Amino acid sequence: MWLRPDAITVWRHPEVRERLAWYRAVMLNQKPAKFRICKRVGTDERPNDVAQLSDEELWHLHGRLAGEFRRVWKEIREGTLSLEELGQPSTSFLHVKALLAERMLRACRFCVRRCGANRTAGEVGFCGLGCEARVSSWFHHFGEEGPLLGGSGHPVGGSGTIFFTSCNLRCVFCQNYDISFRPKNGVVVDARKLAAIEAELRRTGAANINFVGGEPTPNLHVILASMEHLDVNVPMLWNSNMLCSEEAMELLVDVIDIWLPDFKFGNNDCAERLTAGGIDYVSTVLANHKLALEHGDMIIRHLVMPNHVDCCTKPVLDMIARELGAGRVLVNIMGQYRPEHFVARWPEKWPDIARRPTAREMREAFEHARQLGLVFEPIS
């Protein structure tokens, strides 16, 4: 097996241990994953009765249970309560979430595009997906950030990565275009099949379940439902472009243990020119990063693009430091940009990004992060 020594050494950094404390405790089975707590919080109303509630009533119930969940999670974090002390509700908070996601599929608003496709009636959305979730591959990924591979007492088993097809952002330089631009690639997975994949990955040593793509957000209904069938303890990781809608974030924040979000563009003009466009990229992504950080651990990924250090890299790092707090979040400043997909085919259309970033551009990015006090070196 290819050894990644940084999976061991990264945990020696006090900032990494402190900022990823919850994730690490779940990875080591010292604490239950949040989705398991969501199974133990709920209502005594029977599932059939809950299923009769209107959408408004169901969201109201979700709001009430979210308050209860957050109280319980705090006590579990502080060690004053254990999962075993909680009862088994007739209808769990997790089931309420899965039910809401299923209903949202009738006029889909999983992401900020809110295209309203009735995916249960055979319509496909902007993302190209109907009601089925499709997975192109799943495996133990050893190329992710050091803390995501295990270590710290857990075997270095890699990140249990599940690649969903399709994407709702569609960058012109996409390095995963074979799955993000081709939603029909891969195999259909239902909730039980997905849970079986997740369980197998954990049982064979994965440190976490890493939902990625393409983009996981359009598959939210199957992902939430899979957790209802999952019987192993494992941290849930959301590896996303963060174009989730407010409602999707409400469903996600209580089940995701660690976030691995992208923050690519420092202004909406670059986002508009280098993706499918049509969204308020900066406000959406920033708001979702803030919300995610309130509810879990986080490593933010920023891909340095050539000629975009001043307009994207520096403003992104500034926003992270100013809006999220340099002392609260880890950042991975990534240098692996290469022109792919549309940019590789028609470089004359995007000449600014038709090459790799230079060593000087990378140095400038690192230096800026250093000046802001961002913690990136142990994981970059």
Ligand code: SF4
């Ligand atoms: S997830 Fe897909 S179908 Fe749903 S709102 Fe976004 S683009 Fe539309």
